[in-house]
Each structure stands twice: as C-alpha cells, then as structure tokens.
Amino acid sequence: EIVLTQSPGTLSLSPGERATLSCRASQSVSSSYLAWYQQKPGQAPRLLIYGASSRATGIPDRFSGSGSGTDFTLTISRLEPEDFAVYYCQQYGRAFGPGTKVDIK
C-alpha cells in the first residue's frame, strides 16, 4: 500500500506570491497516476492536475505540476484570492495525502 505525505501542512502566503506544495510517496509512483485536487470549505474536491503535470479542463495555467518517482510538486505561480484552499495529492484513484492548507498571510 502506497502512503502519501504532503508538506508543509499549512502554507501562509500573500496574494501574488508563489506557492510550492510537496507530495512524497512511500514507494515509486508512475507519473501517469499522480493527481492533485483543490478543495474549498463546503465544496467537493476539484481536479487540478493529473498525470503529474497535465492540467484538467478549465484550470488556469498558474497551476503546474511536476515530479517523478516518489517526489511530486504542485506550484501556483501567483496566488489569486480564490486559490486559498486545501490541496490534496492522490495516486491512481486511491490513497490521498493528508493535504496542504494554503491560507492568507
């Protein structure tokens, strides 16, 4: 069973700043199978990135994903007010990481 860990637990940033979120797997994960989701309070998760680096439909290009093997990164180039949320990584439709909360500094 693959276990995902995410860091940091909370990221406090200001609008316009760059956010870098990390997802680490307990064993190697195919890049094809690593996804990132955004969740806002009271809402269902929303797919952002799949295949480690492909943006889902309608996702702005300020969101980007990278990585391979056991280390993956979600980058938000310039934070917009609507980007303050919790972000989860997931491997192949199964285990999720514990999430990273991006909040306003």
Next chain:
Amino acid sequence: QITLKESGPTLVKPTQTLTLTCTFSGFSLSTGGVGVGWVRQPPGKALEWLALLYWDEDKRYSPSLKSRLTITKDTSKNQVVLTMTNMDPVDTATYYCAHMDYDSGKYDSWGQGTLVTVSS
C-alpha cells in the same frame, strides 16, 4: 456532462449498516475505461479513499476498511451502491462518489457529497 449525486440516510446508529447510493448521468459503467470511487471526509479532516468499482466489475477497497465495505453497481439504473457495516461514531463524515478515468486514475467529476452522522 457528467453528474453524480449521493443519497442515503443522514443518521445511522452505532453497529448499523450504512447503504449509500451514487446515481450518475453522462456516462455508462458498461463502457470500458470507466470507474466510480467513494471517498469520505470527517468534519475538519482529510479526504479518505474507500472503494473503487471498474466497468468490468473489478473492485478495490481501502485495506484498512476492506472487511466492512462492499461496492456494487446497477448498470441499468446508472447507480453504484456502497455498504459499510458496523458503523461507529468515527465514521461520521461527508461521503462523496466520483467518476474515475481508468487510464489516469483521476477523479474528474464529483458528487456534492452527503453528510452521514453516526449517533445513538
């Protein structure tokens, strides 16, 4: 357009069995490359994957909950049903179903979720 909606009881008693139904449209579970997964989220906590059903009836369960979960489908009704036995207050959560793409494992469409409270 793919839509999914969860339904079931909002309150169950400890030791009871929970049955949740995911009713969907915009795809068929008889089509190759499709799956439906269940995910839950206790209040204020992280997402937890529960179970996954593929178009070919293959099933996968969370190892920690496998003994308590059953996932089935009714293709004619466009429904996927999740049952969880021996409910406990720690199972209080919002339960989501989602459409999964087999090739990538991504959950690209989600239901709105249904809150289930376990209490006597």
